[in-house]
Amino acid sequence: MPQEPKEAPKPPNEQKFITSAARYSEIGFIIPAAVILGFFLGKLMDYWLHTHWIYLAGLIFGAVVGFVQMIRMALASMKDK
């Protein structure tokens, strides 16, 4: 009985490279996104609470979150290797 030809799977290294490239493209966006979010949330709280400093705290907190995420991603990629 003739056997059906099996579909050739993608080489694991190539697939992993594409997945990693797409995943780590997030690094470039997570820092500015977190900083912008911190700034706007801080501005919103300043508007509600009639203060003038929370936007700065939000900005700094956003930067910290962005860096923490970046470091975590880098550590995860080192673990994968």
Next chain:
Amino acid sequence: MEQLAFTQFLNHLFGGPVLGLLQALHIHPDYPAHPISNSFAMEVLVFLLLMVFFLAARMRLSVDSPGAVQHVVEGIEGFIGDMGDELIGHHYKQYVPYLVVLGLFILVGNLIGLVPGLESPTAVKIVPLGCALATWFYYHYQGIRRNGVLGYLKHFMGPVWWLAWLMFPIEIFSHLARVLSLTIRLYANMFAGEMVTLVFFSLIPLFVPIIFMGLHIGVAVVQTYIFVLLACVYLGEATAHEH
């Protein structure tokens, strides 16, 4: 606002009821004479195209002699299924319908701008934001469904219990930033792609824009892939069991 032909058609048919609905919700559209925007009209068009595609696939389903449309649908399902298996885990199957629809919506939305007389809805901020918010709510909902509220909240505490007070706000913030990150990536790439093609088309209308249109197709496919892949990553993280 310059209306596209399809937008004009929709405004002619549904402009009155839509304006009435918006006013009932205390929303004042920028152009009351034609309240349906181009981006919304293009979203409706993408939705209709996908409906036709899925209906065509459904009507010609056959185990013995699958048609071309069925082959395409099975190929897409298989591709996203493989991605889900790798990134989400063995329980990926229940998320495939959402991921396939999300991917096709973004892909068709990205590519529809190449058709003369149409625009990419994904090159307007609000549409990528809608896709990002839908994904954000979906993966949180699936995370809560799989782990329970308390179990899911444990994901936000980090692995070290005495650092939980610090990790919790950081995690909440980084999850919120994901919405912005998904939105900006898709919007900026599609908007820039359209602008570049348009600028070169106005400078040199012959041959050169074809190169940029090819580039635009590449960007459209890559951005769709990245969006769906990140949705898989987020779903995988949200639905993972803590040990």
